[in-house]
Amino acid sequence: MSEPASARASDRAYAEIRALILAGEIAPGASVTEQMLAEIVGVSRTPVRDALRRLEAELYIRRSGSKRLLVADWSRDDLAEMFTLRAMLEAHAAARAAERIEPSALVELKETNARLAAELARPVPDIAVFLAENRRFHELVINAAGSPRLAGMLGKLVEQPVVRRTAARYSADELRRSEREHAELILALEARDPDWARAVMTAHIRRAFHAFSAASR
Amino acid sequence: MSEPASARASDRAYAEIRALILAGEIAPGASVTEQMLAEIVGVSRTPVRDALRRLEAELYIRRSGSKRLLVADWSRDDLAEMFTLRAMLEAHAAARAAERIEPSALVELKETNARLAAELARPVPDIAVFLAENRRFHELVINAAGSPRLAGMLGKLVEQPVVRRTAARYSADELRRSEREHAELILALEARDPDWARAVMTAHIRRAFHAFSAASR
DNA sequence: CGCGGGACTATTGTATACAAAACGACTGGC
DNA sequence: GCCAGTCGTTTTGTATACAATAGTCCCGCG
16 A cells, blocks of 8 residues: 555545544444544644545535534445445446547556456455455546546445445455456447446446345345 | 525535635636635635535535645536436436335425426516526435435536526526426326436436537537 | 433634745846 | 746645534432
8 A cells, every 4th residue: 555644634634534434443323523533643633624524525424413423334225325326327437438448548457457367366365456456447447437527426436335345255256257347348448339338337336236235134 | 595694604605605606706717715715705714624625525616736726617528527417317316216205295396396387487587486496396306316325416416507507598498398397207206107207307407408508509 | 200401511613823835936057 | 048946925734722512411499
């Protein structure tokens, strides 16, 4: 990861608090105060407030009674909703990408999926590496869509806990399936066929959703 | 408008700055400083910064070179993108609403569209009233979809300048067409037919988009 | 013993002062 | 005359102090 520990205190606060929530170290539904977060991160309340605004916009945090801060606790329905929205938006992104992707981006997609495949081919694949490459792959597709608003919306959705909490439970078979679906998406993008790309992406995400549902029942 | 001038300074700042941008009183692409905004609103920089975070998340404001603040200047492509995303998301909302809308919400929808129709029937319709009822109508549909994330995303998209800047240029005929489309959507929702509802909403918004494009060419 | 009111406390919201960084302009050298 | 480096100014970022407000707890009264 080796982040340069961004100079901005508010960025550090954002990253750190978000990491705490994603790692479950804060406990979903728990109430937090600006003060305690400030102490954890080691900065004053000002940058923490800044970070909280962002986290609130991204639904990692809610406000109860317009005051108290609660960390998000997603219900099964919430997760289903996220997957559904993500499927719709990311399928749209794939379709747009098919119409306008640059050759260089296609190359990068292939390289990324190759790294992902290589990891899976190892005797004991490192899930974290898989997730990183997977994330990178989807990010490339979204960027290729050339729609900043879409990218912004998806940015908030994609990284949400779902992936992290569940990927560990995916079977090796599921992971290889992902890699093959990525490969097919690349074919669709190369063919510049938006309908095909949309369909592949929709199937890819909805399959992941059901794999997730089954695994976490 | 008669807003109760919310107790929170940051809310006032948010509303006021947003209004300035929407009314075009700040000039798209212009650069602003926290200080000057603070003076305009009559509060300190702190709540202004708070408001700016929100406005930034909603893309009313960008940051150049990761520092300076610029008010958004939407290109034709940006506007097309907003309409496209809105059409997709709101059509989805309509489909979900068809499956789960409450009878009471249906009644409210009818009442809202009736008020909208009544306004159009007057000798000189007040566009502001039309816009308010129109907004309310769409809001009801979105809420009936029962998907908070979807509602959040659309909230940011729907109100964006498009509506305000352009509705004044819509012909009376266009406005009546909107009312009829709303009526058809209500039929689709009553029939609990998601596909129908989706199609009507898609058509409704894409028609509005093209009316807008033609009017602002 | 239960209920309401009021003071206390914890927490958020706002202002101000200060630090760091970025932009711009000026000057000196080449 | 042009480029680069540096200094000053402007603007953002952070800390701290203070104000307002919501939540709670306890006491007194019915």
